[in-house]
Amino acid sequence: MELVSADDIRAAGARLQGAVVRTPLTAGPPGGPAFLVKPESLQPTGAFKLRGATNAVALLNPVQRASGVITHSSGNHGQALAYAAARLGVPCTVVVPDNAPKVKVDRMRDRGARVVLVPPAERAAVAEEISRAELLALVPPFDDPAVIAGQGTVGLEILEQSPEVTTVVVPVGGGGLASGVATAAWTVHPRRVRVIGVEPELAADAAESLDRGRRVPWEPERTHRTMADGVRVCLSDLTFEHLRRRLDGIVTVTEDEIARAVAHLALGARVVAEPSGALAAAAVLAGRVPTVRGRPEATVAVVSGGNVDPDLFSRLLAEHR
Known part of the structure; x- marks a missing residue:
């Protein structure tokens, strides 16, 4: 199976100029691990997609x-x-x-x-x-080389914006974002930058698939238990192969950790994140991904989206203020 290359991602980056926002890197919430946030919630449609x-x-x-x-x-x-x-x-x-x-x-x-x-x-x-x-x-949401290459531009931007980065943390649903970012890191800076994926415990098909060495789809009745509606889908053969070869690891987070991350990002970093978008930050805040003490530029958590239901957002802020 032919995988997306760094050249594919660079070509996508040229096509995207003027059509998408080059999102900044901002400080994560204070009072916990030091890390940076890449808020893809600032895109015109509110997400990296x-x-x-x-x-x-x-x-x-x-x-x-x-x-x-x-x-x-x-x-x-x-x-x-x-x-x-x-x-x-x-x-x-x-x-x-x-x-x-x-x-x-x-x-x-x-x-x-x-x-x-x-x-x-x-x-x-x-x-x-x-x-x-x-x-x-x-145009599938993730099972497409052109889509994966476009998502990979998130990784290229991070590598350009933070030359000291050693760890990039990304949410995993269908795996398009993680495939693209891992490809950028794996082919541009092999062995220097690791990419860690994050899933909810209640929708952890990618973690099980990578552990077993084969794709293990979860039925919708299982994945729809998580509040993180954007990652209730499962890997495709194409994204599984990208992650199997290029992702450095994958961790899971609880529903409470996701909820807390949504609140901490909003109140501490002034970043609005939907539950799916808060997965990477949730993993860092919960200690699932070790950070370099005192070096926030070494770890970047991608906030993949901010299209949160207003009622849910208000409830999570009230519960975890």
């Missing part, structure tokens, strides 16, 4: 642009694809699990996407069916 979606849309041929694109998403990738497609005048359809947060579904519609609601277990199959029936280009 805009990078992969923009790269994929930029690579469409004229016929595909005229027909339109389709994807399946719990929210952030759907918003990103709708935004990237609208920017180039490309029609967009998003197949969404019917239990997705309303705030994310509303934003997809606001960006001009046609939204199709289906049971969670059916979203990929329905997207593929509509793609065939309507001749739409399918």
Whole structure:
């Protein structure tokens, strides 16, 4: 299986100039381990997904642009694809699990996407069916080299912004972000920078898969127990192979640790994170990922998104203030 290369990520970075935000590195919450945060929540769509979606849309041929694109998403990738497609005048359809947060579904519609609601277990199959029936280009949320290359630009930016970095911590859902960031670190600075993935304990298919040496999908009934709705999906064969070869390790966090991280990021670092976006910070704050004492620039936690349900956000802040 051919994997994404650093050259693919560099090419994606050139395509993304002017279309996505080069997010800064900011200080993590005080009073705990010293680390930096990369807030991808500052992207126009509120999450890192805009990078992969923009790269994929930029690579469409004229016929595909005229027909339109389709994807399946719990929210952030759907918003990103709708935004990237609208920017180039490309029609967009998003197949969404019917239990997705309303705030994310509303934003997809606001960006001009046609939204199709289906049971969670059916979203990929329905997207593929509509793609065939309507001749739409399918842009998966993570199982695509162009998407992985776009997400990998997060890693390239970190390496440029913090030359002293030794550890990058990233959330893992479908594995596109972790695959891209690990590829950037593995091919640009082999052995110098390690990349650690983080999953909720209640949706830890990647951790089990890497431990067993083969992909072990978890059924939606298991993964949907976590509040981190953006990482309830499982690895694909493509992302599993990237992580098997290039990820340096993976850890899990509890629901309480995720909730605390959301609150600490907001109150201590002034960064709004949805539960999925707070996974990396949760692992660092809980001591799952050792940091270099007194050297915040050595560890970077990627806050992958900030599209949090307002009611949930208020509750988590009140409970962990």
